[in-house]
Amino acid sequence: MTTTTAHSPSANINWLLLLLKARTFVALILVFTYFAFAAPNFLSVANAVLISKHVAINAFLAIGMTFVIITGGIDLSVGSVVGLTSMIAGYLVLNGIDPGFGWSIQFNTVEIMVMVCFVGVFVGWINGILITRLNVAPFIATLGMLYMARGAALLMSGGRTFPNLNGSAEYGSASFPLIGAGSFLGIPVMIWMLIIVTLASVYIARRTPLGRHIYATGGNERGAALSGVRVRRVKMFVYMFSGLMAALVGLIIASQLKAAHPATGEFFELNAIAAAVLGGTSMSGGRGRIMGTIIGAFVIGILSDGLIMMGVSSFWQMVIKGLVIVTAVVIDQAQSRLQARVALTQEAGS
Amino acid sequence: MTGKHPIGLTIRNAVKVYPGTRALKNVNFDIRMGAVNVLVGENGAGKSTLMKVISGVETLTEGEIAVDGTPVQFRNKDDAVRAGIGIVFQELNLFPDLSVSENIFIGREPTRLGLHIDMRDQATRSRDILTRLEQDIDPDTPLGFLRLGQQQVVEIAKALAQDAKILILDEPTSALSAVEVEVLFRVIAELRSQGVGIVYISHRLEELIRIGDYITVLRDGEVTGTRSMDGVDVPWIVEAMIGGEAKDFAAPIAHQIGDEVFRAEDVALAKMGGGYSVDHVSFSANAGEILGIYGLMGAGRTELLECIIGRHPEAQGHYFIKGEELRSTSIADRISHGIALVPEDRKVDGLIQMMAIRENLTLSSLKEFTRFMHLSLSREAQRAAEFISRLTIKVASAENPVSSLSGGNQQKVAIGKALMTKPSVLLLDEPSRGIDVGAKAEIYRVMRELSAQGIGIVFATSEIEEAMALSDRIIVMADGRITGVFDKSTPVAQVVAAASPGTSSVEGSAA
Incomplete structure (x- = not known):
């Protein structure tokens, strides 16, 4: 029984399994190689920076989404929270807070960032309370939040854009545009942020009890609870973290465009889900990896930018994107079946 | 043997193998029509497996089933239903928000043109069946309004609506009150007089003796006794269930019982x-x-x-x-x-189930390996390995999913997880x-x-x-x-x- 499975019935199956497991990575290489040949200028440095900026926006949200989905939930509100937080960022840069006594409080860049992030976390907290305390299904709770946050974003300006977010040197917010547009050591600041967030997330997932509890909660909530996992806290964390990610994206977009528009972030939640699923996250919970999600985000990003560069119509782009996502899940199912079969033959052999 | 109760279904030399266990070993079992055939045995003796095989939920590894002397093969539940076998599981499979008649005909609604559900026909036929069961239940009542005992009767009606000639009742009284049990027993007696062959599974021995005509006792997947109920008493059943030879219960280790x-x-x-x-x-x-x-x-x-x-x-x-x-x-x-x-x-x-053996073992005691937020994977792996050897859990690798283990080893993992705290x-x-x-x-x-x-x-x-x-x-x-x-x-x-x-x-x- 303790023998290894070196003499497994067929080495081919093991190879196939390995290939299927690494499918997102294989897809990335395929997509990348294809466009390197097919699209002119695809391999330029400028293009690489551009693509990675596009990918980063989605990757932040997708990381938050991955944690949420691993617990067996979903967060549909992130796109709207991006809109809301970018509007709040815009409002704070332009107006500060006006308590109504004829004077106003102005903030520097760091203070604005902290306040915006707090709003994102707070929205996530409300999602978490709805889900863990009031027993609203995650789909419904965050769907409600999708509408509420979008509505709040529109109400802030009556639907108008906050333009010219250049900040002011007087108040210390002149560095606001650097969040999305600045660079450090030749690499955009937002990419540095993504690297830090990714490393921290991988660390949380792999090397902390919290990460283990996230997987356990999604794998079997009742079992996890009976093992002493504080399931409610775990869920609160993932929704608050997802809110934080949305706030970061809101800040980045407002800073990049030097403007905040209330419609920012529409359908971002769907792209985030797509990246997570493409990266091998199971919608039923318990399974998924941060690095898989990052690769998934790159596949989607490279696919859409590459298709644009090739001049493929945006209508076709949507069709292709949809096909890729569905194919990924079909392969995912095939892999689970194959894996179950291999496990059974191992069991019978032992 | 007895002419008044013809044999409706026979199962011969039945063997059922699950990964890691043989749930049935050469089981022979007859179901007699117009009689209550009692099946009894401890948990894990193979009663449920035998019933699943008869109702087509599982297929036999070896052996044969014959209905009215003709060999049959049940590939799925529908095959069994067509052969006239109905089963009422311990857990009721009903829809509380649908009406009684809708529950009875769920999945087999009488239709006009294959599209329009014939509500009137459905209600009439439901009423007929419920009358046959001597139950005063309105077919239009939402099922959720009924008491548990009545719901059980609806489940029986569902089986009868499919012309069940053999009816399997798996621990039907476990959730019923004493009055509801009486009602159920009247229904069973009524069905028996109508020539239905009933298989009755229960742990309540007095109940079995009262209602049964024939008894079959299973132990560890084998039949240890089968006879007519005449002269059967509780000690006989217990003897057949537990058997002469004692199981290996491990000798007590001498020690003081403390405070x-x-x-x-x-x-x-x-x-x-x-x-x-x-x-x-x-x-x-x-x-x-x-x-x-x-x-x-x-x-x-x-x-x-x-x-x-x-x-x-x-x-x-x-x-x-x-x-x-x-x-x-x-x-x-x-x-x-x-x-x-x-x-x-x-x-x-x-x-x-989807997590590794190691991760399951340590899930309740992660604090032990954590400083601030940092989880020491090496110390965790070491502790898991220690428990695997201490409890002699047979694993190829602690990184395999726990679902790949046999039931006994999974149980040891569960015990290990609890012990680690x-x-x-x-x-x-x-x-x-x-x-x-x-x-x-x-x-x-x-x-x-x-x-x-x-x-x-x-x-x-x-x-x-x-x-x-x-x-x-x-x-x-x-x-x-x-x-x-x-x-x-x-x-x-x-x-x-x-x-x-x-x-x-x-x-x-x-x-």
């Missing part, structure tokens, strides 16, 4: 729809003692243990560890104060359920060792043999109450008697 480590006072858990599933129960457990909680289905054993671990925040009760009262109701806090539970259902409650009292709910004989013996050995190390062990079981052989003291529960506390030397019959629902409290000879 009280755990006490529960006035534990009460209200049931939905009134009454209590745990009815103000108090007991205590000592260090190094094995305390058995014996009771039938629905006696409240599982619920009691769940209350202790904190699964039901709404439950009342006071708990003391070494004399100190626990204030917090959260499971995590109870665990950190020295209570650990190995739940009855490994799949749903005990383990995270260094509990003062270990609660085990049906620790030997669904695992084979060899693995059972090992689980018993582990329990003995742990008690010798001074851990208080409280285990719930529905197997009288297990309760008698392992326990230092036995608490018997029925209807959510403690109906007796017995010494291990008490005669079996006395303990069994206390477990019958409806008995008033019997105080044990020595408590």
